[in-house]
Amino acid sequence: xxxxxxxxxxxxxxxxxxxxxxxxxxxxxxxxxxxxxxxxxxxxxxxxxxxxxxxxxxxxxxxxxxxxxxxxxxxxxxxxxxxxxxxxxxxxxxxxxxxxxxxxxxxxxxxxxxxxxxxxxxxxxxxxxxxxxxxxxxxxxxxxxxxxxxxxxxxxxxxxxxxxxxxxxxxxxxxxxxxxxxxxxxxxxxxxxxxxxxxxxxxxxxxxxxxxxxxxxxxxxxxxxxxxxxxxxxxxxxxxxxxxxxxxxxxxxxxxxxxxxxxxxxxxxxxxxxxxxxxxxxxxxxxxxxxxxxxxxxxxxxxxxxxxxxxxxxxxxxxxxxxxxxxxxxxx
Amino acid sequence: xxxxxxxxxxxxxxxxxxxxxxxxxxxxxxxxxxxxxxxxxxxxxxxxxxxxxxxxxxxxxxxxxxxxxxxxxxxxxxxxxxxxxxxxxxxxxxxxxxxxxxxxxxxxxxxxxxxxxxxxxxxxxxxxxxxxxxxxxxxxxxxxxxxxxxxxxxxxxxxxxxxxxxxxxxxxxxxxxxxxxxxxxxxxxxxxxxxxxxxxxxxxxxxxxxxxxxxxxxxxxxxxxxxxxxxxxxxxxxxxxxxxxxxxxxxxxxxxxxxxxxxxxxxxxxxxxxxxxxxxxxxxxxxxxxxxxxxxxxxxxxxxxxxxxxxxxxxxxxxxxxxxxxxxxxxx
Numbered sequence: 279x280x281x282x283x284x285x286x287x288x289x290x291x292x293x294x295x296x297x298x299x300x301x302x303x304x305x306x307x308x309x310x311x312x313x314x315x316x317x318x319x320x321x322x323x324x325x326x327x328x329x330x331x332x333x334x335x336x337x338x339x340x341x342x343x344x345x346x347x348x349x350x351x352x353x354x355x356x357x358x359x360x361x362x363x364x365x366x367x368x369x370x371x372x373x374x375x376x377x378x379x380x381x382x383x384x385x386x387x388x389x390x391x392x393x394x395x396x397x398x399x400x401x402x403x404x405x406x407x408x409x410x411x412x413x414x415x416x417x418x419x420x421x422x423x424x425x426x427x428x429x430x431x432x433x434x435x436x437x438x439x440x441x442x443x444x445x446x447x448x449x450x451x452x453x454x455x456x457x458x459x460x461x462x463x464x465x466x467x468x469x470x471x472x473x474x475x476x477x478x479x480x481x482x483x484x485x486x487x488x489x490x491x492x493x494x495x496x497x498x499x500x501x502x503x504x505x506x507x508x509x510x511x512x513x514x515x516x517x518x519x520x521x522x523x524x525x526x527x528x529x530x531x532x533x534x535x536x537x538x539x540x541x542x543x544x545x546x547x548x549x550x551x552x553x554x555x556x557x558x559x560x561x562x563x564x565x566x567x568x569x570x571x572x573x574x575x576x577x578x579x580x581x582x583x584x585x586x587x588x589x590x591x592x593x594x595x596x597x598x599x600x601x602x603x604x605x606x607x608x609x610x
Numbered sequence: 611x612x613x614x615x616x617x618x619x620x621x622x623x624x625x626x627x628x629x630x631x632x633x634x635x636x637x638x639x640x641x642x643x644x645x646x647x648x649x650x651x652x653x654x655x656x657x658x659x660x661x662x663x664x665x666x667x668x669x670x671x672x673x674x675x676x677x678x679x680x681x682x683x684x685x686x687x688x689x690x691x692x693x694x695x696x697x698x699x700x701x702x703x704x705x706x707x708x709x710x711x712x713x714x715x716x717x718x719x720x721x722x723x724x725x726x727x728x729x730x731x732x733x734x735x736x737x738x739x740x741x742x743x744x745x746x747x748x749x750x751x752x753x754x755x756x757x758x759x760x761x762x763x764x765x766x767x768x769x770x771x772x773x774x775x776x777x778x779x780x781x782x783x784x785x786x787x788x789x790x791x792x793x794x795x796x797x798x799x800x801x802x803x804x805x806x807x808x809x810x811x812x813x814x815x816x817x818x819x820x821x822x823x824x825x826x827x828x829x830x831x832x833x834x835x836x837x838x839x840x841x842x843x844x845x846x847x848x849x850x851x852x853x854x855x856x857x858x859x860x861x862x863x864x865x866x867x868x869x870x871x872x873x874x875x876x877x878x879x880x881x882x883x884x885x886x887x888x889x890x891x892x893x894x895x896x897x898x899x900x901x902x903x904x905x906x907x908x909x910x911x912x913x914x915x916x917x918x919x920x921x922x923x924x925x926x927x928x929x930x931x932x933x934x935x936x937x938x939x940x941x942x
Contacts, residue, residue: 415818423817427819428826428934449931486861487758488757490849490853512942528860598758602781602782603781607787608788
């Protein structure tokens with residue numbers, strides 16, 4: 279199949295290589311003209327995916343219109359906050375029946391939209407049934423090293439999922455399918471708030487018990503929000519929900535977990551963010567969740583405490599004690 | 611309340627101390643007469659819970675009948691495989707309306723019974739409504755160090771759960787309640803098989819993606835067995851299910867994970883078990899699951915591959931490839 283990968287970060291580059299090795303015709307679009315030339319010349323993504331060779335068959339371009347023309351699948355691997363501005367050039371492009379597959383995770387800060395929502399907002403010509411997403415526990419560097427990985431593809435049109443399954447799957451990368459696009463996107467978008475909480479717990483010096491409890495009760499909170507947005511409960515117990523949450527909350531690489539850890543050690547958010555060069559999405563998402571949960575009238579005690587710690591200067595130990603001593607209740 | 615703790619392992623000792631500190635009258639029974647005297651003399655459980663003081667108010671005894679007499683709650687913290695033989699002396703004891711609370715996890719090898727099943731089998735005078743269990747992600751040494759921990763108490767009689775909640779909860783230990791006794795017991799009993807698989811993956815050199823996928827798909831397999839045994843689906847997504855599974859699969863302390871890791875590195879099961887001084891329950895449970903899944907007609911592809919690796923000498927890499935290349939399917 280002819281596939282465009284829009285965004286040459288670590289994940290986009292990894293998937294471009296995987297798709298080429300699976301026998302597809304792949305075009306990788308990089309936003310920055312100079313970095314696009316560097317990628318083409320050295321066939322390595324030094325900054326985002328060092329030590330991995332990009333096969334010569336993968337076309338690398340900085341021309342967006344050329345990248346998306348005559349493609350069966352157009353993959354969006356651009357960071358969520360940049361999607362709206364990056365695609366102005368192709369705003370009126372006729373995508374026909376191409377599958378628009380989102381592999382980025384997040385919520386747009388200003389609008390509280392997930393990626394499919396942003397895409398439908400900026401491309402009025404796209405039908406929702408042609409949008410799919412791919413999500414799950416998948417560190418790019420591990421997939422690039424051919425470590426066994428399982429993810430899920432979701433779309434309202436299950437036939438699109440079947441195509442994505444065939445195109446992406448191989449003996450190291452297994453794709454399940456689901457018809458719950460909203461739920462699949464939300465899991466990946468909201469997990470970073472819980473990752474901050476487990477980081478805080480680690481920073482204070484709490485243990486494995488605390489982390490497991492936060493993950494388990496955390497997915498319940500994410501699910502409660504999801505259900506109000508018509509997502510299916512079971513989706514949050516799958517690869518894009520609890521699976522991705524586990525990876526993020528136990529990984530040393532997660533920036534969100536790191537921000538939490540530093541807060542748990544007593545540093546201020548302002549100071550941490552000043553030192554941090556890359557974005558920690560969960561910090562903004564915590565604010566979105568605060569307003570979203572109020573609007574939807576959903577109880578999210580853990581994520582609410584994170585909001586108070588990040589934005590109201592609440593003491594993490596006091597927040598923990600409040601969580602532990604709430605009224606005793608049923609698990610469900 | 612007057613509480614008997616039957617079994618002075620790490621978990622029994624930890625909970626005895628917690629209950630005493632919560633203001634209860636606690637009797638701790640130790641099976642071995644000599645070790646019982648040592649515990650009493652030094653007020654420390656050197657072998658199972660070093661460096662933690664046992665308060666003088668906790669009565670320590672080797673007399674089982676005395677331990678269980680006139681108690682509101684009798685807690686079973688004896689290893690699953692030893693329960694049947696340990697309690698012969700009190701087989702006809704009149705427990706009255708005491709709550710029998712099981713805090714051990716496992717399946718009896720010969721009978722495939724969970725602990726409540728064993729208890730009902732050996733004590734014909736006990737009514738099932740008086741049995742409860744307490745389970746969840748709770749390393750004893752962390753609870754003893756007052757690390758925040760959340761668990762669930764389950765009983766068919768929810769009033770018993772409410773009593774257990776009140777008696778055990780404090781600002782570091784939070785107890786939820788559930789009426790699904792079977793599901794709560796099964797999560798803790800079957801998790802060790804999945805812990806072996808994540809160990810194998812770690813031993814081979816796979817990564818965080820693989821572990822998260824095995825945990826996520828693993829809880830589905832445990833749940834499928836549970837549903838056939840009339841457990842509730844949601845229980846497996848709670849603290850006693852996925853919560854405990856996360857702790858076991860990510861902990862450096864789990865013996866089951868360790869056994870898997872050594873297999874993943876290429877050692878034989880026989881050799882590993884010879885070196886291992888303590889029991890790795892999951893090795894026996896994998897066999898129980900193999901027969902149980904056949905009897906119940908449940909598909910458990912991951913746990914079936916573990917059985918083949920442990921008992922049929924199957925190559926772990928071959929098993930992984932078979933799991934990854936099965937027919938592409940829906941997530942649920």
